[in-house]
Amino acid sequence: MKWSEFFVTGEPLIYAADVAIVLTIIGIVFVLTYFKKWKWLWDEWLTTVDHKKIGIMYIICAVLMLFRGGVDALLMRAQLTAPNMKFLDAQHYNEIFTTHGTIMILFMAMPFLIGLMNIVVPLQIGARDVAYPYLNALSFWLFFFGALLFNISFVIGGSPDAGWTAYFPLASNEFSPGVGNNYYAVALQISGIGTLMTGINFLVTILKMRAPGMTLMRMPMFTWTVLITCVIIIFAFPVFTVALALMTFDRLFGTQFFTMANGGMSMLWANLFWIWGHPEVYIVILPSFGIFSEIVSTFARKRLFGYKAMIGSIVGIAFLSFIVWVHHFFTMGAGPAVNSFFSITTMAIAIPTGVKVFNWLFTLRKGKIRFTTAMLWSLAFIPNFVIGGVTGVMLAMAAADYQYHNSYFLIGHFHYVLIAGTVFACFAGVHYWYPKMFGHLLNERLGKWAFWLFMIGFNICFFPMYFLGLMGMTRRMYTYAAGLGWTPLNVVATIGAVLMGIGFIVFCYNIYYSARYGERDMTGDPWDGRTLEWATASPPAHYNFPVVPEVTDLDAYWAMKKNGNGYEVKEEQLEPIHMPSNSGRPFLISIAFFIAGFGLVFKWFTLAIIAAIFIILGLILRSFDDDDGYYISVDEIKRTERLARKGA
Amino acid sequence: MGVNNHHETFPWKHIVGFIFSLLLTFAALWVALSSGLSAGAIIGIIVILAVIQASLQLFMFMHMTESDSGKIQTINMAYSFFIAVVVVAGSVWTMSFVL
Amino acid sequence: MAEAAHRYDETMPLEYRTQESRLNILGFWIFLGAEVALFATLFATYLVLFQRTGSGPTAKELFEVKDVLIETLLLLTSSFTCGLAVFEMRRGRLSGLLTWLLVTLLLGAGFITFEIREFIHYVHEGATMQTSAFLSSFFVLVGTHGAHVSLGIGWMILIIIQLLQRGLTPRTARKVFIVSLYWHFLDVVWIFIFTLVYLTGMVI
Numbered sequence: 001m002k003w004s005e006f007f008v009t010g011e012p013l014i015y016a017a018d019v020a021i022v023l024t025i026i027g028i029v030f031v032l033t034y035f036k037k038w039k040w041l042w043d044e045w046l047t048t049v050d051h052k053k054i055g056i057m058y059i060i061c062a063v064l065m066l067f068r069g070g071v072d073a074l075l076m077r078a079q080l081t082a083p084n085m086k087f088l089d090a091q092h093y094n095e096i097f098t099t100h101g102t103i104m105i106l107f108m109a110m111p112f113l114i115g116l117m118n119i120v121v122p123l124q125i126g127a128r129d130v131a132y133p134y135l136n137a138l139s140f141w142l143f144f145f146g147a148l149l150f151n152i153s154f155v156i157g158g159s160p161d162a163g164w165t166a167y168f169p170l171a172s173n174e175f176s177p178g179v180g181n182n183y184y185a186v187a188l189q190i191s192g193i194g195t196l197m198t199g200i201n202f203l204v205t206i207l208k209m210r211a212p213g214m215t216l217m218r219m220p221m222f223t224w225t226v227l228i229t230c231v232i233i234i235f236a237f238p239v240f241t242v243a244l245a246l247m248t249f250d251r252l253f254g255t256q257f258f259t260m261a262n263g264g265m266s267m268l269w270a271n272l273f274w275i276w277g278h279p280e281v282y283i284v285i286l287p288s289f290g291i292f293s294e295i296v297s298t299f300a301r302k303r304l305f306g307y308k309a310m311i312g313s314i315v316g317i318a319f320l321s322f323i324v325w326v327h328h329f330f331t332m333g334a335g336p337a338v339n340s341f342f343s344i345t346t347m348a349i350a351i352p353t354g355v356k357v358f359n360w361l362f363t364l365r366k367g368k369i370r371f372t373t374a375m376l377w378s379l380a381f382i383p384n385f386v387i388g389g390v391t392g393v394m395l396a397m398a399a400a401d402y403q404y405h406n407s408y409f410l411i412g413h414f415h416y417v418l419i420a421g422t423v424f425a426c427f428a429g430v431h432y433w434y435p436k437m438f439g440h441l442l443n444e445r446l447g448k449w450a451f452w453l454f455m456i457g458f459n460i461c462f463f464p465m466y467f468l469g470l471m472g473m474t475r476r477m478y479t480y481a482a483g484l485g486w487t488p489l490n491v492v493a494t495i496g497a498v499l500m501g502i503g504f505i506v507f508c509y510n511i512y513y514s515a516r517y518g519e520r521d522m523t524g525d526p527w528d529g530r531t532l533e534w535a536t537a538s539p540p541a542h543y544n545f546p547v548v549p550e551v552t553d554l555d556a557y558w559a560m561k562k563n564g565n566g567y568e569v570k571e572e573q574l575e576p577i578h579m580p581s582n583s584g585r586p587f588l589i590s591i592a593f594f595i596a597g598f599g600l601v602f603k604w605f606t607l608a609i610i611a612a613i614f615i616i617l618g619l620i621l622r623s624f625d626d627d628d629g630y631y632i633s634v635d636e637i638k639r640t641e642r643l644a645r646k647g648a
Numbered sequence: 649m650g651v652n653n654h655h656e657t658f659p660w661k662h663i664v665g666f667i668f669s670l671l672l673t674f675a676a677l678w679v680a681l682s683s684g685l686s687a688g689a690i691i692g693i694i695v696i697l698a699v700i701q702a703s704l705q706l707f708m709f710m711h712m713t714e715s716d717s718g719k720i721q722t723i724n725m726a727y728s729f730f731i732a733v734v735v736v737a738g739s740v741w742t743m744s745f746v747l
Numbered sequence: 748m749a750e751a752a753h754r755y756d757e758t759m760p761l762e763y764r765t766q767e768s769r770l771n772i773l774g775f776w777i778f779l780g781a782e783v784a785l786f787a788t789l790f791a792t793y794l795v796l797f798q799r800t801g802s803g804p805t806a807k808e809l810f811e812v813k814d815v816l817i818e819t820l821l822l823l824t825s826s827f828t829c830g831l832a833v834f835e836m837r838r839g840r841l842s843g844l845l846t847w848l849l850v851t852l853l854l855g856a857g858f859i860t861f862e863i864r865e866f867i868h869y870v871h872e873g874a875t876m877q878t879s880a881f882l883s884s885f886f887v888l889v890g891t892h893g894a895h896v897s898l899g900i901g902w903m904i905l906i907i908i909q910l911l912q913r914g915l916t917p918r919t920a921r922k923v924f925i926v927s928l929y930w931h932f933l934d935v936v937w938i939f940i941f942t943l944v945y946l947t948g949m950v951i
């Protein structure tokens with residue numbers, strides 16, 4: 001292979017990106033060396049097994065990926081602003097919508113929510129860490145290096161260009177001969193393994209590590225949604241693992257799964273992809289529902305309305321999510337029986353979702369509502385998400401779907417559910433739990449600016465798309481002729497996208513501004529919260545709770561505050577706390593995964609095998625490892641607690 | 649919850665399980681190759697035999713219901729069985745329309 | 748129940764005594780649930796594609812009863828002996844445990860040997876992974892199972908070494924128990940391969 005094939009060449013945008021990447025790396029290395037932070041980085045972050053730090057790393061990566069995916073989106077909108085634009089060519093446009101979709105779903109939405117899960121769930125259930133802290137670190141680093149592998153594709157080798165759904169035969173060697181789709185198959189596989197392990201980890205954590213007294217029916221709603229999400233992850237991700245493996249075999253070893261000859265069946269890929277893909281969208285929406293539930297209840301100062309109905313709804317959604325996948329390819333023409341069945345199951349999902357919307361509304365009713373930034377995001381979610389949901393029911397009608405299929409109507413629909421659902425939830429959750437993560441609040445004024453810019457921009461950008469779809473504009477077209485009547489609405493959409501971009505910049509500035517000037521959270525409970533995470537200091541000590549709290553009610557911390565002085569710790573109650581040791585192995589094993597993946601992408605099998613040997617070696621070392629963790633002494637806990645209280 | 653079998657000195661449960669597994673295997677083999685039934689009937693019967701044999705492994709060899717997590721383990725396997733049926737039957741049904 | 752989870756319980760078998768062990772065993776069960784979904788997808792792929800033989804041979808032309816039966820009996824017996832190993836462990840007999848684990852290992856190795864021979868035989872007849880959709884899905888489904896068995900053999904060797912080094916402790920006992928779950932599970936998968944791939948292939 002020639003160097004000119006190895007590196008992507010010929011595009012000024014790419015050269016600029018090359019320069020930016022090299023400068024960023026030099027900058028990071030310089031800063032770390034100059035401030036002598038290498039050891040700090042290794043000890044505090046790269047080897048950590050602390051769920052709170054892992055959560056923060058997830059969220060940092062997710063925000064970076066939101067930036068990357070957002071730039072992709074703005075490039076697309078720029079190209080579509082006017083007819084016959086020459087800003088991007090067809091190939092470049094294909095690559096950009098592919099990476100935009102893949103990154104936003106798998107490397108932005110999911111890690112963002114997993115990050116919040118990591119930070120919040122153990123605190124909410126009164127645990128000191130997750131069930132498998134070592135595995136948790138491995139999950140994160142596999143996600144990280146999977147994302148890295150996917151992202152380097154745009155400067156090395158070329159990006160995937162067959163859409164985030166990577167349908168065959170387009171994604172086959174025949175029609176996508178470059179390495180782009182190899183990146184897709186391998187990078188998603190690596191990060192997918194990490195996601196599956198997260199699912200198992202949090203399922204066991206929630207089922208087995210709750211504080212005494214916290215029965216299942218006293219669990220906070222966010223924890224409930226995470227539990228159900230984990231179930232979906234555990235049973236959906238293996239399907240994706242297989243689908244990606246078969247894609248890899250087809251592309252690297254010439255098997256005939258999805259080919260056009262020798263019996264291969266292209267539509268089988270679509271089938272397998274959506275058996276995973278549909279549950280996947282519930283993986284990113286259920287925790288969002290949980291976040292909104294927490295925030296609505298806190299800022300309406302009321303117990304969540306219809307707690308049991310909420311749980312019934314999420315269980316129902318989880319069940320239905322596995323039996324609707326064919327609605328993504330009604331137009332394949334699987335006959336009236338198949339399409340009717342999947343049409344009905346799809347519409348049925350609207351029922352539990354509707355129940356939840358009413359529950360939020362009734363929670364707000366007669367509440368003492370405080371309009372914080374987190375609350376604004378949550379309130380905006382309800383009407384916007386309903387628009388996305390209702391258009392979803394329109395798409396669910398198989399006969400009508402023959403009209404809507406793959407038009408901008410669909411684009412409008414899924415952005416309304418994914419942005420108003422998941423992205424709003426991520427912003428809401430970050431504002432809400434930010435003091436728990438960093439010990440200071442995000443500035444409310446800037447937060448509200450970001451909210452209004454983003455929310456208004458979002459509606460200006462995506463509402464016109466419904467009409468563009470009905471006017472006949474189909475998805476993934478890189479340009480269009482003048483005179484179709486699409487131009488005005490496309491201009492409007494682009495303006496909206498720019499507003500969203502400005503909103504994002506304000507959000508990022510807010511992070512910087514608040515770190516310098518933000519209000520410190522001395523109480524640990526800035527919002528007058530209801531659940532156990534607000535019982536800890538902000539940020540919580542390494543061990544979360546000096547004494548494991550006793551839970552007597554659904555809103556555990558609220559009940560403590562009403563019945564006494566909150567969560568009190570008497571020094572004579574303290575006992576040594578057992579904590580897991582840090583380990584650098586998850587990081588190193590994940591590097592080996594990255595190298596093996598890189599080898600597979602370029603069919604450098606020797607490299608892949610050597611890296612695979614290192615992976616196996618890492619597993620063997622883990623098997624022989626008998627590090628049982630360590631104990632934090634009572635004296636040290638006393639010191640930490642006194643220091644935290646002095647701050648208060 | 650019935651974890652304690654320190655006192656058993658002979659592995660009756662395992663031996664019975666093993667004998668049943670052998671019987672079910674050979675029964676399936678006979679049904680498939682020598683029974684002379686229609687293909688549909690054969691497949692129906694051997695799938696049922698396989699499900700019985702799999703349950704035998706889960707209950708007799710893997711002690712699925714023991715320990716304080718027995719209930720979770722059982723629900724987990726039951727749900728995974730449901731997913732397996734959905735994935736297999738759903739795919740075969742839907743994909744039967746592809747030429 | 749949550750309090751009980753922290754207790755070191757002397758009345759339980761060795762592998763359940765620490766909280767870490769109980770969590771790991773439960774986690775492994777959950778993982779097996781994920782494995783069911785994984786193999787279900789491979790089965791779905793196989794069943795969708797198995798009559799799409801292109802210009803290659805059909806299942807009926809390829810499969811032979813004798814080879815398959817030998818593989819089945821080897822794996823079935825190994826699952827039984829693996830159960831005996833855990834039985835011996837619960838009686839506190841290290842030597843019995845080691846013996847049965849070793850027998851399991853050898854039977855597993857025998858299974859793999861026969862499977863590789865079977866694959867080589869097919870390849871010699873011109874039936875490779877690249878020949879047709881049927882063969883691609885056959886090799887990947889059965890091969891994934893075979894890879895699992897091979898991994899299980901390697902894993903079991905590691906555990907035998909640890910048993911020899913450290914004897915029976917709550918930690919090694921838990922490891923034996925988990926590898927036994929894995930091994931039995933592979934037999935469960937094989938039952939379905941035997942039924943849905945080989946027997947069905949010989950009927951239709």
